Amino acid sequence: MKLSGLPYLLKEGFKNIWNNRMMSLASVVVLMSCLIITGTAALISVNVQTLIAGIGDDNEITVYLRPDYSDVDSIALSGSLSAIPNVESCHFRSRTEVLQSYQETLGDNIYAAMQGDGNPFGNEYKIRLHDLSLYEETVRQINALSGVDKVSDRSDIAEKLTRLDYFVTVTGIWVVLVLGIVTLFIIANTIKMTMYARRFEISIMKSVGATNAFVRIPFMVEAMAIGLFSGLIASLALIALYEPIRQAASGIIGMIQNATLPLQNIWLPTLLALSGSGLLIGLLGGMLSVTRYLNKEGGAILGT
Amino acid sequence: MIHLENVSKVYPNGTQAVKNLTLDIADGEFVFIVGPSGAGKSTFLKLLIREEKADSGSIHVNGHNLMTMSRRRVPYLRRTMGIVFQDFRLIDKMTVYDNVAFAMRVTGHSEQTIQKRVPLVLRLVGLGDKSQRKPHELSGGEQQRVSLARAIINKPSLLIADEPTGNIDPERSIEIMRMLFAIHQKGTTVIVVTHEHELVRHFGGRVLSLKNGTVVSDTTLPIRYGAVKNASAQKEAPTS
Ligand SMILES: Nc1ncnc2c1ncn2[C@@H]1O[C@H](COP(=O)(O)OP(=O)(O)OP(=O)(O)O)[C@@H](O)[C@H]1O
Ligand SMILES: [Mg+2]
Numbered sequence: 060m061k062l063s064g065l066p067y068l069l070k071e072g073f074k075n076i077w078n079n080r081m082m083s084l085a086s087v088v089v090l091m092s093c094l095i096i097t098g099t100a101a102l103i104s105v106n107v108q109t110l111i112a113g114i115g116d117d118n119e120i121t122v123y124l125r126p127d128y129s130d131v132d133s134i135a136l137s138g139s140l141s142a143i144p145n146v147e148s149c150h151f152r153s154r155t156e157v158l159q160s161y162q163e164t165l166g167d168n169i170y171a172a173m174q175g176d177g178n179p180f181g182n183e184y185k186i187r188l189h190d191l192s193l194y195e196e197t198v199r200q201i202n203a204l205s206g207v208d209k210v211s212d213r214s215d216i217a218e219k220l221t222r223l224d225y226f227v228t229v230t231g232i233w234v235v236l237v238l239g240i241v242t243l244f245i246i247a248n249t250i251k252m253t254m255y256a257r258r259f260e261i262s263i264m265k266s267v268g269a270t271n272a273f274v275r276i277p278f279m280v281e282a283m284a285i286g287l288f289s290g291l292i293a294s295l296a297l298i299a300l301y302e303p304i305r306q307a308a309s310g311i312i313g314m315i316q317n318a319t320l321p322l323q324n325i326w327l328p329t330l331l332a333l334s335g336s337g338l339l340i341g342l343l344g345g346m347l348s349v350t351r352y353l354n355k356e357g358g359a360i361l362g363t
Numbered sequence: 364m365i366h367l368e369n370v371s372k373v374y375p376n377g378t379q380a381v382k383n384l385t386l387d388i389a390d391g392e393f394v395f396i397v398g399p400s401g402a403g404k405s406t407f408l409k410l411l412i413r414e415e416k417a418d419s420g421s422i423h424v425n426g427h428n429l430m431t432m433s434r435r436r437v438p439y440l441r442r443t444m445g446i447v448f449q450d451f452r453l454i455d456k457m458t459v460y461d462n463v464a465f466a467m468r469v470t471g472h473s474e475q476t477i478q479k480r481v482p483l484v485l486r487l488v489g490l491g492d493k494s495q496r497k498p499h500e501l502s503g504g505e506q507q508r509v510s511l512a513r514a515i516i517n518k519p520s521l522l523i524a525d526e527p528t529g530n531i532d533p534e535r536s537i538e539i540m541r542m543l544f545a546i547h548q549k550g551t552t553v554i555v556v557t558h559e560h561e562l563v564r565h566f567g568g569r570v571l572s573l574k575n576g577t578v579v580s581d582t583t584l585p586i587r588y589g590a591v592k593n594a595s596a597q598k599e600a601p602t603s
Contacts, residue, residue, distance in 0.1 A: 263452055266412070267517065268441035269469035354434075360414045360446070 083281065086249040087289045090340070093238040093245075094293035094333050100231040101332070102297065102325065107227050110318045111220045119185045120198075121211040126154070126181040128206040133182040139204050140184055145197040149186040154178050181208060191221065239340065246344030250282045254352045261352075266360045271353045279345045286341020290334035297333070298326045364390050365411065365521075365552075370420035372406055372576075380406035382576035384420070388554065390520070393547045393586060395563050396556045398573035404556045407573065408523055411554075412446065413437050425520060442470060445514030447524035451506045453498040453513075459485065460494040463512045470517060480516065488512045488542060504535030511542055521552045528559060540566055544586070 122140070124133050130153070140149045157180040162170050173179065188197060198210045254261065264274050302322050309319075365388040372381040380403045388394055396404050409415040410422060413429050422429040425443040432440065453462050460481055467477045485491050488508040498506055507527060514522060524543065528536035540555075540562055547553045557563065563570055567584035 259452070260454060263454065263465065264469045265438070266441065266446050266452075267466040267470060267513070268438040270438045271435075273469055273471070360409075360412060 083249065083253075083285055086245055086285055087292070089245050090242050090286065090289035090337065091293045091296075093242045094290055094337060095296055097235050097238050097336070098293060098297045098329060098333050100227075100234045102301070102329070104224070104227045104231045105325070106319045107220065107224050109320055111224055119187055120194075122149075122184040122186055122201055123208040123210070124181040124183065124206045125208045126179060128181060130154075130182065132206055136204060136206055137184070140186060140201065143197060143200050145189050145193050147187040147189045149184045152183040152185060154180045154182050157181075157183055239336075242340050243344050243347070246282055246285060246341055247348040249285065250278050250345050251348040251352060253281060254278055254348065262360050274353060275349045278349050279342070282345025282349075283338055283341040286337040286339070286344070287334055288337070290337025291330075293337070294330040294333035297329055298322070301325065301329075364388070364423070364425065366421075366423040367410075368421045370410065370417045370422055372403075372410060372415060372417050380576050381410065381417070384577055386571065386578055386581070388552065390552055391547075391550055392552055393544065393568040394552075394554045395568055395570045396554060396573060397558070397560065397563065397570060398579075402573040403576035404573055405525055406576070408525055408554070408556060411521075411523060412444065413440055442517060443519055444521040444523055445517070445519040447507070447510050447514045447522070447527045449526040449529040451498070451503075451510045451530070453506055453509055455498050458495050458497060459490060459501070459509050462498065462509055463516050466513045466516050472517075481512075484512045484516050502535070503531045504538055507531055507535075507539050508542065511539070511546075515546060515551070519551065522546060522554070524553070524555045526556055526558065528557065528562065533561075536562060537565070544588075548588075 124136070133153075134151060137149055137151055140146055155178070158170070158173060158178050165173070186201075188194065201207055201210055261274055305319055305322075365386075367387075368385050370381055370384040371379070373379045382403075384403075384407070396407065398404055406415065410417055410429070411424055413424075413432070417430065420430075424440065427436065427440045427443075429440070454465065457465065463485060464477050464481050467480070482491065482494065485494050488511055490505060490508055490512065493501065493505065498509065501509070507530075511527075514524075522543070527543070528539055531539065536559065543553055543555060544566060563584075565587070567586040569581070569583040571578055572580040
């Protein structure tokens with residue numbers, strides 16, 4: 060887009076304001092696209108993290124005690140379980156409660172027969188871990204306690220999501236980094252082109268004794284306006300598309316609906332982050348090209 | 364005041380444009396710089412406005428030491444001088460008024476000061492009635508007068524002109540020269556590079572002749588203020 064417009068722009072130069080407007084529009088489009096991609100990556104990452112946090116909450120491990128282990132000993136075990144560093148909380152569930160939860164499945168007759176000494180279940184503890192990745196080691200510690208029959212498996216989904224989160228975070232950082240640099244160069248280039256188009260005015264400014272700070276202002280304003288405008292449009296686009304996409308995703312995976320962030324939680328951070336990044340990129344890009352231009356080509360006044 | 368001592372300038376491509384140049388120009392002088400093409404006339408002016416930096420020697424202009432001054436001080440040197448170009452250098456999309464006001468706006472003058480001073484200076488160069496025209500709606504001579512107005516709008520103590528009449532027909536050239544002398548008479552130092560020996564003979568003044576980057580002659584002819592007045596009388600006489 061920019062390359063094909065270059066010869067025409069160079070010829071028309073500063074005389075054609077409309078041309079400059081088109082150039083700015085082109086850079087807004089590219090910058091906006093980059094910000095949308097970056098924003099999307101960030102939103103996915105944030106949602107995956109929320110999802111993991113939600114699953115982590117449900118991620119209780121059950122510690123089954125031996126059926127012959129006495130109730131008194133079972134209750135006393137809560138102290139030893141809590142003493143394990145990675146155990147966040149433990150909650151006792153008596154064999155009677157366990158049997159009750161199976162009442163419907165078993166049918167009234169069998170349920171009645173299993174009351175009292177006929178109860179085949181042992182007492183249980185529902186426990187939560189601080190750090191799921193230390194699961195193996197914690198289970199070993201629990202198994203070493205007397206009365207423990209076995210420990211339930213951890214949720215597979217949590218494990219996969221933990222890996223996905225890592226992937227999304229690492230990819231996200233790279234996307235932000237690469238696109239940040241790309242957009243920086245795009246805006247620096249746009250400003251360079253504008254300065255080249257207005258080199259005539261710049262040379263007159265310098266010939267009458269305008270300071271570099273003064274010459275710089277209009278270009279910095281332009282760069283920052285392009286950045287801010289791109290950021291605003293990008294965030295509005297993401298905000299508009301967020302709910303429909305979340306709905307569509309929840310159609311595929313049922314659990315997403317409840318475990319992801321609703322629009323009202325993300326619209327303000329998205330708006331601020333993208334507009335701020337746009338502005339910052341504009342500022343840096345503008346500074347980059349303005350300073351370089353003024354120190355090099357911008358010195359010519361008399362010509363030949 | 365301008366003081367150059369043993370100044371040399373070699374361009375990056377190896378061309379020695381100025382060689383061991385030593386000269387003084389006192390405040391209030393009117394100086395013509397003449398010499399063949401490639402003599403180093405424009406380079407000399409570029410050294411004065413610090414567009415180029417000399418390789419050796421010393422240059423002092425209006426109280427600034429150009430060899431030691433930092434890049435950040437250059438704008439303040441330039442505010443002590445006005446520059447007139449052979450090709451006028453007017454901004455085409457701006458009116459005559461805005462072209463002149465531009466020089467004040469970008470050096471931080473208030474709009475109030477600008478509104479007072481610009482019409483005054485435009486009248487001085489005889490363009491009081493054309494302030495709302497665009498440059499392309501003016502003759503070459505008129506465009507150069509706009510350029511002149513812009514050069515003096517910030518009250519410089521030194522006026523520098525590189526072939527100001529190079530793109531203008533002879534009659535209009537005399538008009539421009541008359542204005543340069545009028546500015547000189549108010550106390551401004553004026554340096555004019557020109558190829559037109561006719562004009563030099565016509566008006567007189569100090570004539571510095573350059574060749575191969577150095578001064579080969581330096582003579583002062585009496586300024587013929589009569590010629591200056593004649594030119595102005597010519598201009599004001601009704602044409603029929
Ligand atoms: N930017 C530059 N780079 C390299 N060489 C240059 C540059 N500017 C001028 N020169 C060379 O320096 C010498 C002096 O040039 P300068 O422009 O000062 O001459 P001049 O007296 O103004 O000539 P003219 O009457 O044609 O305008 C010439 O040989 C010219 O080719
Ligand atoms: Mg020249």
